[in-house]
Amino acid sequence: MAIFECEVCNEDYSNLDESRAPRVLKCGHSICQNCAVKLISNSVILCPKKCSETTEVQNGNVESLQKNFGLMQAMEMMEASSSNSPPKCKEHRYNIAEFLCSEHDCPSIDKLMCRTCEEFGVHTGHTKVLMSVEAGKIRDVLECRLKQMKLNAESFTVQLEEFREAMSNRQLFIEKLSEIKYHFSRIRQLVDEREKRITDKLTFNTTEIYKCNKETESNMKRLQDCLLEKIEQTTKFSKISDYQLLQADIDLGGLTWYHSPITQKFSPADTKTMDVKLPAFKFVVKKQQKFE
Numbered sequence: 001m002a003i004f005e006c007e008v009c010n011e012d013y014s015n016l017d018e019s020r021a022p023r024v025l026k027c028g029h030s031i032c033q034n035c036a037v038k039l040i041s042n043s044v045i046l047c048p049k050k051c052s053e054t055t056e057v058q059n060g061n062v063e064s065l066q067k068n069f070g071l072m073q074a075m076e077m078m079e080a081s082s083s084n085s086p087p088k089c090k091e092h093r094y095n096i097a098e099f100l101c102s103e104h105d106c107p108s109i110d111k112l113m114c115r116t117c118e119e120f121g122v123h124t125g126h127t128k129v130l131m132s133v134e135a136g137k138i139r140d141v142l143e144c145r146l147k148q149m150k151l152n153a154e155s156f157t158v159q160l161e162e163f164r165e166a167m168s169n170r171q172l173f174i175e176k177l178s179e180i181k182y183h184f185s186r187i188r189q190l191v192d193e194r195e196k197r198i199t200d201k202l203t204f205n206t207t208e209i210y211k212c213n214k215e216t217e218s219n220m221k222r223l224q225d226c227l228l229e230k231i232e233q234t235t236k237f238s239k240i241s242d243y244q245l246l247q248a249d250i251d252l253g254g255l256t257w258y259h260s261p262i263t264q265k266f267s268p269a270d271t272k273t274m275d276v277k278l279p280a281f282k283f284v285v286k287k288q289q290k291f292e
């Protein structure tokens with residue numbers, strides 16, 4: 001492969017090993033990176049070919065020299081085509097090795113066989129298999145596996161999509177949250193209503209009791225005033241002379257309420273209606289249409 005080797009060191013160029021990458025000089029000739037490093041002097045390379053042109057190397061760094069990409073591509077293509085062509089028999093160089101030795105205790109490391117190998121060489125009399133048949137079997141298995149793996153990957157894609165959806169979907173959370181909020185706001189509303197009903201009733205009853213007591217009290221006051229007036233009057237009579245008393249013409253007839261025992265007893269209104277019965281903590285929240 002003389003076209004793919006460095007003409008200075010005679011080593012093959014390489015696409016993989018950077019130190020053996022072909023670097024282009026100003027004159028257009030290529031040398032491998034290793035040789036470029038060896039030939040550089042004061043940041044200048046003198047072409048080893050007949051042209052003897054000089055190439056300045058930026059900062060003395062050979063990696064600043066352009067790679068010979070055309071050559072590298074040609075190497076790549078050559079490698080690809082040589083790996084696709086059938087191998088040659090190592091013992092019988094002009095024959096294509098289309099078989100593999102399948103002899104159980106074959107001493108040879110190289111299992112490639114050509115038709116001539118059956119009769120001459122290390123594989124004489126050895127059983128063999130056709131490589132294309134063996135490769136075909138492997139290809140069948142690989143194809144089958146590939147099919148299944150693709151199906152698996154598709155299924156995973158679908159499942160992953162479900163997960164992404166499940167994780168990004170906050171709708172359920174939002175619905176649940178508003179349901180809870182609505183439920184408790186209903187309870188609070190019912191509690192407030194209940195409290196208002198009870199306090200309203202207490203206020204009303206208390207007012208009624210007060211009004212009732214006020215009325216009775218003012219009646220009693222009137223009677224009391226009347227009674228005090230009579231006491232004062234009667235006290236005066238007890239202090240005057242007999243003659244004056246007889247002259248006063250006091251009515252000693254029929255009984256009146258203020259000088260006979262009072263049978264009626266006045267009592268303040270009953271406070272029973274102020275007894276508040278507090279509800280137990282049990283709320284039945286009627287189901288209503290869902291919160292939007």
Ligand SMILES: [Zn+2]
Nearest residue numbers: 006009032035
């Ligand atoms: Zn070289």
Ligand SMILES: [Zn+2]
Nearest residue numbers: 027029047051
């Ligand atoms: Zn040159």
Ligand SMILES: [Zn+2]
Nearest residue numbers: 089092114117
């Ligand atoms: Zn052979």
Ligand SMILES: [Zn+2]
Nearest residue numbers: 101106123126
């Ligand atoms: Zn063999």
